Amino acid sequence: MKLSFKNKVAFITGASRGIGQACAIALAEAGAHCVLSARTQGGLIQTDNMIRQKGGKATLFPFDLQPKNPFDTTIDNIGPSIAQQFHRLDIFIHAAFYYTPLTPVDQITDQDWSKNISINLTSCMKLVRTLSPLLCATPNSQALFLQGITKPGAFWGSVTSVQAAIQNLINCWKEEIKDISTVHVQTITPPPTKTLLRQSFFPAEDKDKLNSPEKTAKIILAFLLKKQNP
């Protein structure tokens, strides 16, 4: 299938490595202008270089999903900044995820718990809040959230709790905007993919059996395209 996202504007979190980076490169190659975000400037520059090599265009938007202080409004400014520069947002892919150690529930530390909630859950709410007006104003826009394991199991309390909460939040937002916009709100669980996150959760598994991020990105883009032209 020939993938075309010509003249689309896409905002991708987690674009410094892994699946987010591969999605950004594939989207840019298919014609989208990609706004790239993550903390690591070096990773974003690498993504930008790979996009340029393929003839694509990107804008870098480095930031930490963990607020620096209670008055940090960096995330709140993202929607207005994209609106000011591009006047539209066709695709939002939320691929950023902060790794919290797999631990028995009775040993989760306050620090790990609060970082998990702040970076993974609160920031997701803030991203939806800041991007929703622009996504709703852009015809047939798409918001895609990459989700992992939500089924509870030993040692997965921290990770699965936050992912289940994210899923609820997204479902509620989807209901709220379904009659007043044409935004396609979706979640997708990517197949096992060779990334730093995967390596942290499953250090002993056979990496040769995992998808490359590029292969997973192709699946994700095909999914987006199917929703664009059902």
Ligand SMILES: NC(=O)c1ccc[n+]([C@@H]2O[C@H](COP(=O)([O-])OP(=O)(O)OC[C@H]3O[C@@H](n4cnc5c(N)ncnc54)[C@H](OP(=O)(O)O)[C@@H]3O)[C@@H](O)[C@H]2O)c1
């Ligand atoms: N890999 C798999 O097999 C798999 C399977 C199912 C679901 N998923 C889901 O797919 C998504 C992407 O995972 P991945 O495997 O590609 O992980 P990854 O390679 O570890 O990438 C995670 C991304 O999140 C960003 N990030 C982490 N903390 C951040 C923070 N505080 N502020 C801003 N950005 C931050 C990282 O960038 P910086 O460190 O530069 O900030 C990085 O770009 C996740 O939601 C994951 O749950 C992955």
